[in-house]
Amino acid sequence: MLIQENVPLASLTTLQVGGPARYFAEARTIPEVGEAVNFSRLQDLPLFVLGGGSNLVISDAGWPGLVLRISISGIEESVINGKRRFEVGAGELWDQFVSRAVVRNCAGIECLSGIPGSVGGTPVQNVGAYGQEVAETIESVLVLDLKRGDMRELCGEACAFSYRTSIFNTVERGRYIILRVTYDLIPDGLPHIEYADLKNHFAGWGEAPTLADTREAVRRIRGSKGMLVVASDEDCRSAGSFFKNPILSADQLGELTRRAAAKKLQVPSYPALEAQKKVSAAWLVEHSGFSKGYRSGRVGLSRKHVLAIVNRGQATAADVVALKEHIQQRVEDLWRVRLEPEPVFVGF
Numbered sequence: 651m652l653i654q655e656n657v658p659l660a661s662l663t664t665l666q667v668g669g670p671a672r673y674f675a676e677a678r679t680i681p682e683v684g685e686a687v688n689f690s691r692l693q694d695l696p697l698f699v700l701g702g703g704s705n706l707v708i709s710d711a712g713w714p715g716l717v718l719r720i721s722i723s724g725i726e727e728s729v730i731n732g733k734r735r736f737e738v739g740a741g742e743l744w745d746q747f748v749s750r751a752v753v754r755n756c757a758g759i760e761c762l763s764g765i766p767g768s769v770g771g772t773p774v775q776n777v778g779a780y781g782q783e784v785a786e787t788i789e790s791v792l793v794l795d796l797k798r799g800d801m802r803e804l805c806g807e808a809c810a811f812s813y814r815t816s817i818f819n820t821v822e823r824g825r826y827i828i829l830r831v832t833y834d835l836i837p838d839g840l841p842h843i844e845y846a847d848l849k850n851h852f853a854g855w856g857e858a859p860t861l862a863d864t865r866e867a868v869r870r871i872r873g874s875k876g877m878l879v880v881a882s883d884e885d886c887r888s889a890g891s892f893f894k895n896p897i898l899s900a901d902q903l904g905e906l907t908r909r910a911a912a913k914k915l916q917v918p919s920y921p922a923l924e925a926q927k928k929v930s931a932a933w934l935v936e937h938s939g940f941s942k943g944y945r946s947g948r949v950g951l952s953r954k955h956v957l958a959i960v961n962r963g964q965a966t967a968a969d970v971v972a973l974k975e976h977i978q979q980r981v982e983d984l985w986r987v988r989l990e991p992e993p994v995f996v997g998f
Contacts, residue, residue: 668708671717702767709997740770757839758787764872781844785811793826876954895928
């Protein structure tokens, strides 16, 4: 395996900020992952595992150890208990896998179309959109256990999925390297159309939308919000939605509702959000003085989606963090709600 030194990382992320990796390796096979891990241990180097780079903020100092990019490819299909099982290499591009599943007329991930990044990143944050989460379809995750030094197959339940979380980004952060993810999808299943954006898109259709129709609609909606990676679109130079929808207690929601009423505002309510007792992070940001297209020097907010912090050109990670903290503080001052970021922060 080729181990490179002082490799710039910004170009490997969708936000395009951050410094270099002291060492860098790309693993295309499971044995190469083991080889890279051994190198990091022999050299006593901190290890960071890089996937598609779509949900990252890398510090301006970069990473002082080894960055290992997982590029394991391959998709194997089988039918088990009436479901179509897809065993997918962690380095496969997520949206290409979704496209393949839809072409095979298998339901379960069609609403996750257009999300950038790799398959290996989807279990980490329990990737979700438009009413679907990968937790609903992940059967198991093959990992390299850095603590025990062996490979293990973790079932979906063992991953402890919750809203945008799993053991991989909470209690066992840094312990596992994801090598393969296995999904069980429903052959000839119906598309999941629960979110208002999708319902509005299909309003007035004379016939029920197919999985392919739903995938196309999701990609079109994401594109209208700057959430498809398009090289020529400045608004796509982001890490996607930067803040999670907050999950509030009854008391917190009551306080937020009272504060909104005092300003003659109403906190928006959507069934899909209410199911998990969430409120709209976008509403909180917009009603804290930050509109689409807001600019602060070399960074700003997308002109299409208020939750996306974008690199307007030559931005630094420090610029991104400063805007993040400014938004968080303003929302907390006005609404007594603390917004939590979605991206992974590396090297800070």
